[in-house]
Amino acid sequence: MAHAYYAVAPEAVPALEGRIDLLAEELGVDAAFPPEVLTEADAAAGDAALPALDRTDLPLLTIDPPGARDLDQAMFLERRDDGYTVHYAIADVASFVRPGGAIDHEAHRRGETLYAPTRRIPLHPPALSEDAASLLPGVVRPALLWSIDLDAHGSQVGAQVVRARVRSTAQLDYEGVQQQVDAGEGPETLGLLREIGELRQRLEAERGGVSLPLPTQEIEPGADGAWRLSYREPVPSEGWNEQISLLTGMAAAAMMIEARVGLVRTLPPADERGLVRLRRAARGLGIAWPDAMPYPEFVRTLDPAQPRHVAMLEACTGLLRGAGYVAFDGELPALVEHSAIAAPYAHATAPLRRLADRYVGEVCLAVSAGEPVPDWVRRALPELPKVMAGTGRLASSFDRAVLDLVEAVVLSDSVGEMFEGVVIDADDKDPEKGTVLLDEPAVEGRVVGTAPLPLGEPVQVVLDEADVDARVVRFRLAR
Secondary structure (H helix, E strand, C coil): CCCHHHEECHHHHHHHHHHHHHHHHHCCCCCCCCHHHHHHHHHHHCCCCCCCCECCCCCEEEECCCCCCCCCEEEEEEEECCEEEEEEEEECHHHCCCCCCHHHHHHHHHCECEEECCEEECCCCHHHHHHHCCCCECCEEEEEEEEEEEECCCCEEEEEEEEEEEEEEEEECHHHHHHHHHHCCCCHHHHHHHHHHHHHHHHHHHHCCCCCCCCEEEEEECCCCCEEEEEECCCHHHHHHHHHHHHHHHHHHHHHHHHCEEEEEEECCCCHHHHHHHHHHHHHHCCCCCCCCCHHHHHCCCCCCCHHHHHHHHHHHHHHCCCEEEEEECCCCCCCEECCCCEEECCCCCCCCEHHHHHHHHHHHHHHHCCCCCHHHHHHHHHHHHHHHHHHHHHHHHHHHHHHHHHHHHHCCCCCCEEEEEEEEECCCCCCEEEEEECCCCCEEEEECCCCCCCCCEEEEEEEEEECCCCEEEEEECC
16 A cells, blocks of 8 residues: 555545546546436336346356446356356346437447546446446346356357346455455355366467456545555456456357357457567566467466566557457458457447447347347447447546546655656667656656666656646656
8 A cells, every 4th residue: 555645635635536527528528418318317227127037046246346336247157067157147238228319329429438536437327327227236137148158178168148137146346256265165156256267267378368467557545535546466356257258258259250240359460570579578678488489378477576577568568459349240350359368259248338248249149049130239330340449549548647647646746756666668769768667656657767778677766747737747767
């Protein structure tokens, strides 16, 4: 935890929240929903029909950050004689959203939910996203219920999705799940989550998939009302939970590709120049990367607790650029795979927070039932990649700008002071410029030196600027 000195004091938080609101306006984000959207949402919340299929017998549970109310997924895992079955319920947003209506139009404008420290700018009105459509515990909800069969090694051998009424029995968080699993306590689903999650992680490694275990920079509102910047390394349960979501997204992509209609998430394979650059970075950092070792296997040797390895992981993020959405209806596109997952993949599990998932769910429901894909879905598919690309850029800009603002506020009284950190990036064209990751507070800022920056090395830097209005923090290497 950062010292109180490096924090936003409780009395300063309202002014900072006001700045975040102004930032949203600057980016063209309107947090308020138009009256007609709220009216339609209230009506839909009180008039949603539950599916005829009743699966409230399944003891589903949700795993989300503490305090979350927009709960998209609930799971129940069970053994079969020759493997496992994953039951994964996804919030049925389409049951509440009329195609072409006010909510639908506004969702296409927003694209996805934006997050700030003590608030969110939701994709759908809270009457739906945090209440009537959310898979909150103890209440019956409409859902898209995936049932995915796995063999003893964790490989998928069957999948279907149907509309059903479900009821979550518990709302858990990642830390709590980890504690229960480590202690051998809790429902059987949690033990199976670890078992299946680890099997799926092995399969991911075998097919050449890769994830980058970088520490996450977060803004943490404390119980005392202050805001602090922190780095958070994910606990293992987050990785297991992610594998269930990835499994469902891969099953959805396979269904749509077989039916030749749908929307997939793609990432081109890494080009040779990018890999050459990474190997050069590894040599510069003194990290062994044998010539015969493939890139995904190399990434799994990196330890985010080691400063040089953090710098290497930061360099690897360059290979993730270029991800996008591809829609198809008839002829398949040339690229349908996501290279980091090493398989076709679709966003299918977060329809409360991401527009694309609602359409993927509706395509898969139709394909699974052997029925035609609804016309309103087919008509919307061609425009969805453009919509999601634009709103994705906006979400990234908002996330980064909020962090930049909080960093500047936290450091605004510390200009001229010295800090310790690690150089995690150096500019290819000007190696005297780069990025430093401070130990405390948890800040990532631009840094300049008078010689090429020592990539991956611990350094001392002096804070030269912390401009709150410009949301800029700059350091220089101490001599």
